[in-house]
Amino acid sequence: MKSPKSHNHRLSKLHTVIFGLSHGIAIFEMTVLTLTACMIMTILAQGTLLFTRASEVKNLAHLGTRYAAANPGYDVTTIKNYILQSASPTIGANGGSALNITVSPATTPRLLGSTVTVTVAYTYDQSKNFGAGPFGFNFPSTLSSTETGATE
Numbered sequence: 001m002k003s004p005k006s007h008n009h010r011l012s013k014l015h016t017v018i019f020g021l022s023h024g025i026a027i028f029e030m031t032v033l034t035l036t037a038c039m040i041m042t043i044l045a046q047g048t049l050l051f052t053r054a055s056e057v058k059n060l061a062h063l064g065t066r067y068a069a070a071n072p073g074y075d076v077t078t079i080k081n082y083i084l085q086s087a088s089p090t091i092g093a094n095g096g097s098a099l100n101i102t103v104s105p106a107t108t109p110r111l112l113g114s115t116v117t118v119t120v121a122y123t124y125d126q127s128k129n130f131g132a133g134p135f136g137f138n139f140p141s142t143l144s145s146t147e148t149g150a151t152e
Contacts, residue, residue: 046139054143056091057122060099061145064118068103069149072110076103083120091122098123110151119146 064083068074080103084096091098100121110116121144 050139050143053091053122053124054145056088057120057143058145058147060087060091061118061120061147064101064103064120065116065147065149068110068116068118069151072112072114072116072151073108075108076106079103079118083118091124112151114151115148116151117146117148119144 060083063086064079067082068079071078080101083101084092084099087096087099100119100123102119104117104119105114121142123142125141
């Protein structure tokens with residue numbers, strides 16, 4: 001017959017093993033949850049940056065169209081300079097080198113009541129996106145917006 005001391009010793013060892021195992025499982029679960037939360041936060045941050053840039057591009061196209069429509073005698077260079085001056089530092093950095101601005105028609109003066117179309121395209125390097133490399137997502141590298149208005 002086994003002694004109670006031997007039985008208690010086995011229970012103690014079993015309790016230690018179970019406690020150690022549950023502690024390891026908790027660490028594993030916490031690691032998985034932390035990595036998942038970090039991935040979700042990265043995707044949300046990248047989406048926010050993308051949405052902000054797209055909104056800025058749309059706003060610049062709108063401003064450029066209104067400016068060109070209100071000033072039918074201004075040439076394309078003047079309209080582009082106005083748009084570049086209105087650009088935020090986020091997308092207008094380096095003198096607007098990432099912006100491609102087209103105005104149509106390019107002839108001046110534009111006739112009263114004629115349409116003028118301004119297209120703003122913003123190109124940025126995807127390798128700088130912190131969600132592109134580690135998770136393999138393909139975010140757009142060019143955002144563009146076109147707006148048309150009538151000259152006044």
